[in-house]
Each structure stands twice: as C-alpha cells, then as structure tokens.
Amino acid sequence: MSSHQDVVCTFCGCLCDDLEVEVADNQITKVKRACTIGRNKLMHAQSDLASVRINGQAATLEEALNEAAGILGKAKAPLVYGLCSTTTEAQREAVALTELIGGIVDNPSSY
Numbered sequence: 668m669s670s671h672q673d674v675v676c677t678f679c680g681c682l683c684d685d686l687e688v689e690v691a692d693n694q695i696t697k698v699k700r701a702c703t704i705g706r707n708k709l710m711h712a713q714s715d716l717a718s719v720r721i722n723g724q725a726a727t728l729e730e731a732l733n734e735a736a737g738i739l740g741k742a743k744a745p746l747v748y749g750l751c752s753t754t755t756e757a758q759r760e761a762v763a764l765t766e767l768i769g770g771i772v773d774n775p776s777s778y
Contacts, residue, residue, distance in 0.1 A: 668696070676705040677752045745770035 674686040688709065689697040698706045719731045726734070739745055747765045750758050751774055765772045
C-alpha cells in the first residue's frame with residue numbers, strides 16, 4: 668500500500684489540496700481530509716474507464732496521440748471545452764495547446 672499526501676481534489680471550485688489518498692493494488696482504498704463529494708468521487712474512480720480507443724477500437728497511446736494530432740491539425744476552429752474538474756496546471760497546458768492550434772477555450776460556466 669502507498670500513501671499520497673497533498674492530493675488536489677478537482678471535483679469543485681474549492682480545489683482542496685491537502686487530501687491524503689491510500690492506494691493498494693492500483694485502487695484507491697482510503698481518502699482522508701475530503702468532503703463527502705470528494706471522498707465519494709475519489710473512492711469510485713476507475714482507471715479502466717480511461718482506456719485508449721480510436722473509433723471505439725482499442726489502440727495504443729501513440730496511435731491515439733497521432734490520431735488526435737491529425738484531427739487537431741485539420742480543424743479550422745477547434746474547441747477545447749470543459750476543464751471544470753481539472754487542476755490549474757492541466758488548464759494552463761490546455762490553454763497553451765489551444766493557442767498553439769488557433770482554437771477556442773470554453774467552459775461550463777459560460778452557459
């Protein structure tokens with residue numbers, strides 16, 4: 668079992684950054700210092716839901732990155748949307764990528 672300190676919870680705007688998460692066999696087993704929402708979201712997170720696919724078919728990460736680069740390269744005005752449950756660092760990278768490809772950044776607070 669491993670323990671991770673100062674974990675950031677991204678499930679609301681508070682961005683609590685003092686959580687402690689215990690992991691065993693690649694599964695979260697305990698969450699400390701989180702509210703009910705954060706604890707529930709983290710305890711039910713499943714890494715297998717993020718498997719790499721292209722058109723519904725299993726793919727390698729490299730294949731998926733090449734496919735995504737091709738799609739973004741051909742797009743006239745790509746929209747990067749969401750980001751409401753991501754860390755500040757991830758949002759910063761998303762904005763930098765969007766600027767690089769001449770896209771538009773939007774989030775759920777705009778509607």
